[in-house]
Amino acid sequence: QVQLQESGPGLVKPSETLSLTCTVSDGSISSYFWSWIRQPPGKGLEWIGYIYYSGNTKYNPSLKSRVTISVDTSKNQFSLKLNSVTAADTAVYYCARVDYYDKIPVNGFDTWGQGTMVTVSS
């Protein structure tokens, strides 16, 4: 059973860059799509974007100008960078695996990490 674990700083200053990594264990990062989702405290879920193991990406337009998702297949990891953060970016950030079929993402998120809280504050 594949497992995902998020890691990174829990506190980021306003205007700086939020950087998180998701490590995939008990499974290969190859052949799947991998995604980031966030949830502000007490609020709902927002899809940030995904990356295919080959490097192709898709982002939420609401964040596209500030987001970069990358993959390192040699380390079985993928990463999120969100620049110019503000207090509105304070949230629990989840990484998740996306089902696929014939190189197309289907059926949403079948496996999630436990999530990591990131607070934006000076």
Place this chain on the structure above:
Amino acid sequence: DIQMTQSPSSLSASVGDRVTITCRASQGIRNDLGWYQQKSGKAPKRLIYAASSLQSGVPSRFSGSGSGTEFTLTISSLQPEDFATYYCLQHNSYPWTFGQGTKVEIK
């Protein structure tokens, strides 16, 4: 963006009750919809995919139906471990969007 509207936003129910949650899409999404359960302080867990397919390991009291713009999640007999918040997710069009959530509480 496709808006996903869940109803109700919250409900109170007793153990053994039949519970129904609805998710409406602002435009047709075929059956590109999933249902997720989130318990307090935990990551969401997929219950249903492709509108009506039960995720492996999920109890059969959970079921999903619908296509196009209206979808339903039904819990046939509510159990103590089912008290949680439920979200629908559409992955038909970008950006993928979630419903606002339905909190199921103990009556």
